[in-house]
Amino acid sequence: MEKKLKYALFTGCTAKESTPEQLMSTYAVAEKLGIELVELSEATCCGASHLQDYDDFLSLVLNARNICYAESRGMTMVTICNTCQLNTAMTKHRLDNDPELKARVNEKLAEVGLEYKGTSEITHFLYAIIDDFGLETLGEKVVTPLSQFNIAPFYGCHNIRPSELQNETHGKAENPYNPNSLDDLIVTLGGVNVDYEEKNKCCGFHAELQAPKTAALLTGKALMGAMDANADWMVTPCPLCHLKLDTQYEHAGHAVGRDVKMPVLHMQQMVGLALGCTPAELGLKHHVSKVNFV
Amino acid sequence: MTTITTQTITFNVFRFNSETDYLPYYKTIEMEVTSEEVVLDILNRIKWDVDGSFSYRRSCRHGICGACAIKVNGKGVLACKERMNDLIELFGTELTLEPLSIKRAVKDMIIDKEDFWKKHEQVKPYLIDEIDEHPESENLVTPKEEAQLLEADYCIQCGLCHYSCPSLENNDSYIGPAAFAAAYRFNADVRDKATLDRLDIVNAPDQGVWDCVKCYECQEVCPKEVNPIEKITKLHNQVFEHGVAINNVATRHAVGFAHSIKKHGLLDEAELVRYSEGTLPMLMKHGKVGFKMFKVGKVVMPWNMPKSDKLDEVKALIKSSSTVKF
Ligand code: SF4
Ligand code: SF4
Numbered sequence A: 001m002e003k004k005l006k007y008a009l010f011t012g013c014t015a016k017e018s019t020p021e022q023l024m025s026t027y028a029v030a031e032k033l034g035i036e037l038v039e040l041s042e043a044t045c046c047g048a049s050h051l052q053d054y055d056d057f058l059s060l061v062l063n064a065r066n067i068c069y070a071e072s073r074g075m076t077m078v079t080i081c082n083t084c085q086l087n088t089a090m091t092k093h094r095l096d097n098d099p100e101l102k103a104r105v106n107e108k109l110a111e112v113g114l115e116y117k118g119t120s121e122i123t124h125f126l127y128a129i130i131d132d133f134g135l136e137t138l139g140e141k142v143v144t145p146l147s148q149f150n151i152a153p154f155y156g157c158h159n160i161r162p163s164e165l166q167n168e169t170h171g172k173a174e175n176p177y178n179p180n181s182l183d184d185l186i187v188t189l190g191g192v193n194v195d196y197e198e199k200n201k202c203c204g205f206h207a208e209l210q211a212p213k214t215a216a217l218l219t220g221k222a223l224m225g226a227m228d229a230n231a232d233w234m235v236t237p238c239p240l241c242h243l244k245l246d247t248q249y250e251h252a253g254h255a256v257g258r259d260v261k262m263p264v265l266h267m268q269q270m271v272g273l274a275l276g277c278t279p280a281e282l283g284l285k286h287h288v289s290k291v292n293f294v
Numbered sequence B: 001m002t003t004i005t006t007q008t009i010t011f012n013v014f015r016f017n018s019e020t021d022y023l024p025y026y027k028t029i030e031m032e033v034t035s036e037e038v039v040l041d042i043l044n045r046i047k048w049d050v051d052g053s054f055s056y057r058r059s060c061r062h063g064i065c066g067a068c069a070i071k072v073n074g075k076g077v078l079a080c081k082e083r084m085n086d087l088i089e090l091f092g093t094e095l096t097l098e099p100l101s102i103k104r105a106v107k108d109m110i111i112d113k114e115d116f117w118k119k120h121e122q123v124k125p126y127l128i129d130e131i132d133e134h135p136e137s138e139n140l141v142t143p144k145e146e147a148q149l150l151e152a153d154y155c156i157q158c159g160l161c162h163y164s165c166p167s168l169e170n171n172d173s174y175i176g177p178a179a180f181a182a183a184y185r186f187n188a189d190v191r192d193k194a195t196l197d198r199l200d201i202v203n204a205p206d207q208g209v210w211d212c213v214k215c216y217e218c219q220e221v222c223p224k225e226v227n228p229i230e231k232i233t234k235l236h237n238q239v240f241e242h243g244v245a246i247n248n249v250a251t252r253h254a255v256g257f258a259h260s261i262k263k264h265g266l267l268d269e270a271e272l273v274r275y276s277e278g279t280l281p282m283l284m285k286h287g288k289v290g291f292k293m294f295k296v297g298k299v300v301m302p303w304n305m306p307k308s309d310k311l312d313e314v315k316a317l318i319k320s321s322s323t324v325k326f
C-alpha cells in the first residue's frame, strides 16, 4: 500500500497574494496525488533574503518560529517558493550547527512559549514530488502526457545554490551547474525538455527595485534563451521567478531589444495539466503572459 | 590499489589572439584522458602535444595562486585543482574550455583582469591606521578577534566569483563579490580604522552591495570557501549597525520587510513597493504592470490582506529580538 504523504505547508507570501494560481495548483496536485497538506497558518514571511540584510538575528528568530510550528505538528515542512526554501533551510542549518546561536534564538522564542528543536525536515514541493512521491509513481498517474510541448525548465537560484545546503534538503543532490530535477519531471510527464544556457541562471527578481537595469537584462536573457531554444513555454518551481518572467516581459524586452513574451507555468500547474486537472483548478487565467494553449 | 582508467574526450577549445584574430573561434581536439588528470594537465598537453601557440596562465599548481582559473562548460574552475573525472561525471564527454571572460580575452585562456584589480583597489583592501613607528609592544590580535574575519582572508584573487557574477556581467559599475569580501575582511579587522570610509563605497547605489541579485553564484564557485555573499550580507548589516544607511529605495526595501511582518505577519507586497519607492514613483514605474496584474487577479486589496495567526506573538518577538533601528 502506498504510504500517505503529509506535510506542513509553508505557503510563503507570494502564493497568498500575487500568484494565487500557485497555491490553487499546489492543492489541486496534492489532491490528485493523495498528499495531505496542513497549512502553517501561524507562519510569517521568511524575510525573502532582504530582512536578513537589515537585521540578521531577527530574521533567524522569525524563521525559527516558523519551523517550530512544523515541529509542533510533527511534520516535514514543505515550501513552494525557492527563496522561502533557502531562508528556512539556511536558518535550520545555522541553528543546528551552532549551539550558541541556537541558545540565543531559543531564549527569545521562550518568551512566547516556543522552542526550536531541529526535529522537522524542510523540503520544497518539487523535491517532495521527486524524492518522496517518486517520479516512477508520478509517471503512472499521468493521464494527459505533455508530448506536444517543448518545455524550458527555469530552476531559480535558491533551489540549486548554495549546493551544500541543497544537498542537505534534497535526496538526489542537484548540481547547480547541470541541474536535472525539473528536466526529469518534464520528461516523466511526457514533455520534451529544452536545454538552454540560462536555465540555471538568475532571473533578477531580488534586485528589481534597487537595480532595475540589471534585473531587466537578466529576465530578458532568460526569456530569450528559452525562446531561441524553441520552447513553447517555460516552467519554474519559484513564484518569484514566475512573477519576474510572467509580468516583467515588457521592461525585459526593452532591455534586450526584443519581444520576449511567452507563457510561464508554475511547476505545479505543469504537473496538474498532466494529471488531468482543469485549467480552472490550476488558475491558468491568473497569468499576465497568457497561457494560450489550453 | 586504484586502477587508472582512460576515456576519449572531445574538447572545444576557445582560441583567440587579440593581435592577429578578428574573431575568436573554437578548435575541436579529441584526447585520451586518464582518471588521474586535472584540467591543467589537459591545458599542458594541448600546448605540448597539439599546438605550441596555445596560451594560458598557471603558476603554483597547488590551488593557491589563482592564475589558472578558467571555465569548463560555463563552470568556473581552478584548472590545477579540478579533476577531469568530476567534470566528465557532471557534463559527459564533450567539454568546452573557455577563458573566465570571453569579452576580456587577450590570448586563448588569458584574460585582461584590469577591471578585477581596479575594483579590488576601489574598496581600500589594506589596513588603515595611524601606526606608531616605534611601538613599545606588539599589536596583538586575539583568536576570537581573528575569527571575526570569517574566511574572508582566504581569498586568492582568482577572479572566479568576479567573472561568474551576473550582476557584474550586466553592470560595469558593480564592485563585485571578491572586492566586497576584501572590504569585509578589513572592516572586520580590529586594528583597522577605515570602516566608515569603506561602508561609503560599498553602500553607494549602482556599484554597491544593494545591486547584488542574490544568486549565490559567488559562494558556489569559490574554490577557497570565502563565501562572498555571506560577507556581502555582513556589509549590509554593518551599514545599518553603524547608522550610515542612506534613506533610499534599497534600504527601505530591506526595512520594509520588518514593517510588513510586524503588521501582518506576511509581507504586504504592494505596500512594500510603495514604501520602498514612494507613491508617485511607484505609480510611474510600475503602474502599467500593476494594472495588468490587477486585471488577472494578482493584486490583493489592502482590506483583503491575509494575516498570520498569533500575530501578537510575532509582534512581541519583533520587539524583543530586533537588534538595529533605521
Ligand atoms: S550573489 Fe551577488 S555578488 Fe554573488 S555572484 Fe550573485 S550577484 Fe554577484
Ligand atoms: S572570493 Fe573566492 S572565487 Fe572570489 S576571487 Fe577570492 S578565492 Fe577566487
Ligand code: FES
Residues within 6 Å of the ligand: B057, B058, B059, B060, B061, B062, B063, B064, B065, B066, B067, B068, B069, B078, B079, B080, B081
Ligand atoms: S596554478 Fe595556482 S591556482 Fe592553479
